[in-house]
Amino acid sequence: MPLKIDVLTLFPRMLDGFLAESILGKGIAAGHLAVNVHDVRQWTTDKHRTADDRPFGGGAGMVVKPEPVFAAIEQLQTPGCRRIYLTPDGVPLSPGVAQELSQQSHLILLSGHYEGVDQRIRDVLIDQEISIGDYVLTNGTLAAAVLIDALARFIPGVLGEEKSLTHESFTSKLLDFPQYTRPAEFRGMSVPEVLLSGNHAEIEKWRRARAVEKTRQVRPDLLK
Ligand code: ADE
Secondary structure, three states: OOEEEEEEEOOHHHHHHHHHOHHHHHHHHOOOEEEEEEEHHHHOOOOOOOOEEOOOOOOOOOEEOHHHHHHHHHHHOOOOOEEEEEEEEEEEOOHHHHHHHHOOOEEEEEEOEOOOEOHHHHHHHOOEEEEOOOOOOOEOHHHHHHHHHHHHOOOOOOOOOHHHHHOOOOOOOOOOOOOOOOOOEEOOEEOOHHHHOOOHHHHHHHHHHHHHHHHHHHOHHHHO
């Protein structure tokens, strides 16, 4: 059974292009994962389809109401599914988190306004809270997209070549080495000779040295 992901958002159309394109689009078309996007307003019951309201205690912005989200998750959840809330005050997304989630059978991803969702949703319905970084997006829909993209790469078959996964940044705790493709010379800039040599041991050595150099410059914290 492919991994099933239900996304609950106030802005479902934000995900249209994302889910149709490129490697993720192909992975979905090939049946490696299934993503269903739901508009939280579907579960509202009033004439104006009100999904958010002003915060008790005052303050700026709007907070997502409990009723539609409780109804939505209670309808969508399955035994053993993982219910995740995307929020800047969650646990940072890492390759380990993404890989672990890729091995689940059913995920429900809830994205809220940047001002958040009613705390009772988080207390009762949410198993795990994830942040995609120390910055605040206007809503969590793009964060859900980032999470889906990051975990899809760990689902067997989604990336054509197994190799492209193991070679990449963060699996090795090193940043990537530089890549080149044809032409070997472009506007007077040549591709490093070693890459044209066919000597695989030398190429590996060169790539590792460049990766270490780049990591030392940009992310010395990864080398500690
Ligand atoms: N919603 C708004 N900002 C976010 C972030 N940085 N991570 C996850 N969800 C968010």
